[in-house]
Amino acid sequence: MLRVLSALCLAALLSAPGAQAMKLKDYHKEIMTNEQGKVECSACHGEAKRKSIPKMSACESCHGTAAEMAELTKRPEGAGHSVEPNPHDSLHYGSDLPCTYCHQEHKESKVYCNQCHEFKYPKMKR
């Protein structure tokens, strides 16, 4: 009985946020891992001891500004309703939405717009 309990405690400890390397997306894993095989949390979380949602500027330092992202995923001129709208430059929010409203890191990503819409965005890596 005691053994079962301590195994459970250990499992709980290991799954507590921050107690072990948090799972990263496949597309980030390699570049965020240093030569010692340790994940560089600071790439997104800076030097913060208690980790919370990263600042948008952390993402922008590698991916370019929100405006540049908007340009990258710009829809063809006159495409109208034949394509889903540019997620990085929307009618309501322009380019102001924090990246992490849609791109999550340690869990499945979800599109913020879909609280109200039903966009599919097949190209988005979740």
Ligand code: HEC
């Ligand atoms: C240290 C640099 C770096 C930081 C910081 C970083 N990324 Fe990345 N990210 C990359 C690289 C390199 C790739 C893989 C190449 C690519 O697809 O651009 C990537 C891939 C991605 C992809 C997948 C792109 C695709 O091909 O569909 C998304 C989405 C993404 N990053 C979002 C974010 C978000 C959101 C943040 C902030 C929380 C962030 N990244 C922080 C470097 C970075």
Ligand code: HEC
């Ligand atoms: C409203 C939701 C939303 C927000 C906010 C958002 N993205 Fe995206 N992002 C998407 C979707 C959806 C795609 C899929 C691409 C498409 O449909 O053109 C995507 C694609 C990407 C890609 C891959 C682009 C490509 O085609 O190579 C990167 C990199 C990326 N986003 C980074 C960011 C960064 C950095 C920010 C913040 C500056 C950000 N995103 C903000 C929804 C979002």
Ligand code: HEC
């Ligand atoms: C590529 C960027 C990136 C890296 C690298 C990264 N994180 Fe995160 N982290 C995020 C984002 C984005 C969130 C917001 C929640 C989410 O998307 O999962 C977050 C949230 C968190 C949270 C808060 C969880 C919550 O739900 O409140 C903790 C704790 C955390 N990260 C720990 C870590 C640790 C520890 C490392 C290093 C092993 C790390 N992160 C590396 C992007 C990153």
Ligand code: HEC
């Ligand atoms: C809080 C709810 C809500 C969110 C979140 C939201 N929208 Fe909307 N959106 C609406 C409403 C309401 C309308 C107006 C409906 C209409 O005119 O048919 C609308 C209209 C639109 C339209 C014009 C409708 C059309 O068919 O021409 C586009 C494009 C659009 N939204 C894109 C987005 C994108 C992209 C996002 C995410 C970045 C987003 N919306 C997030 C509620 C929302």
